Amino acid sequence: MSSHLRFLVFVLEVLTIAKLEHQLNEEIRDKEIRVIGAEGGQLGIMSAEEANRIAEEQGLDLVKISPNAVPPVCKIMDYSKFCFDQKKKEKEAKKNQRVVEVKEIRMSPSIDTNDLNTKVKSALKFLGDGNRVKVSVRFRGREMAHTNIGEKLLMDFAEACAEVATMEKNPKLEGRFMAMFLTPKTSK
Numbered sequence: 001m002s003s004h005l006r007f008l009v010f011v012l013e014v015l016t017i018a019k020l021e022h023q024l025n026e027e028i029r030d031k032e033i034r035v036i037g038a039e040g041g042q043l044g045i046m047s048a049e050e051a052n053r054i055a056e057e058q059g060l061d062l063v064k065i066s067p068n069a070v071p072p073v074c075k076i077m078d079y080s081k082f083c084f085d086q087k088k089k090e091k092e093a094k095k096n097q098r099v100v101e102v103k104e105i106r107m108s109p110s111i112d113t114n115d116l117n118t119k120v121k122s123a124l125k126f127l128g129d130g131n132r133v134k135v136s137v138r139f140r141g142r143e144m145a146h147t148n149i150g151e152k153l154l155m156d157f158a159e160a161c162a163e164v165a166t167m168e169k170n171p172k173l174e175g176r177f178m179a180m181f182l183t184p185k186t187s188k
Contacts, residue, residue: 022063022065022079023063023064024062025052025061027064028051028052028062028064028072029048030048031048033046033064033071033072033073033074034069034071035054035062035074036073036076038058038060038075043076048062054076061076061078062074063075063076063077063082100130101131102132102133103123104133105123105135106137107153107157108143109143110143116153116156116157119135120160123157123161123182124164127161128184132168132182132183132184133182134182135154135158135179135180135181136178136179137150137177137179138176138177139176139177140176150171151171154171154180155171158180161182164185165184166183167182168181168182168183
């Protein structure tokens with residue numbers, strides 16, 4: 001078998017494994033299955049052919065919902081309606097989901113007062129939107145000898161944002177940067 005053919009077979013196997021959702025109707029080939037009716041009542045253990053016949057009489061689908069159980073559990077339901085409801089629930093969950101971003105504000109230890117106030121305003125805007133803010137000070141050259149200036153600057157920054165934010169992490173020196181995190185206060 002050539003390497004290209006082996007690769008193609010491998011890709012097809014991976015795709016079929018990834019697509020494995022539910023087995024329906026004739027795809028269910030187990031000798032015995034536990035069947036749950038459309039209303040949720042147990043119909044008992046029976047052969048797949050018999051359960052399939054019952055589902056067809058009701059105009060519904062036989063769906064394997066628990067393949068690892070002994071015997072496997074199948075339910076009689078309208079599969080297309082089930083899929084539609086699942087997608088609707090996923091969409092609703094996605095709509096209510098809020099991703100919290102980490103915004104970063106960088107400064108130098110020799111920042112001027114007006115520039116600092118501008119940075120504080122932008123941090124307050126980010127915090128108002130519900131995002132975390134990473135405030136960092138970059139030290140260059142000889143500034144590394146005066147890291148206490150950067151620490152004082154960060155503490156003043158946190159104090160200026162104290163109404164809307166809490167300091168998650170105290171200022172910490174990491175290489176040439178000193179950073180701290182601010183988290184918005186939860187409004188209850």
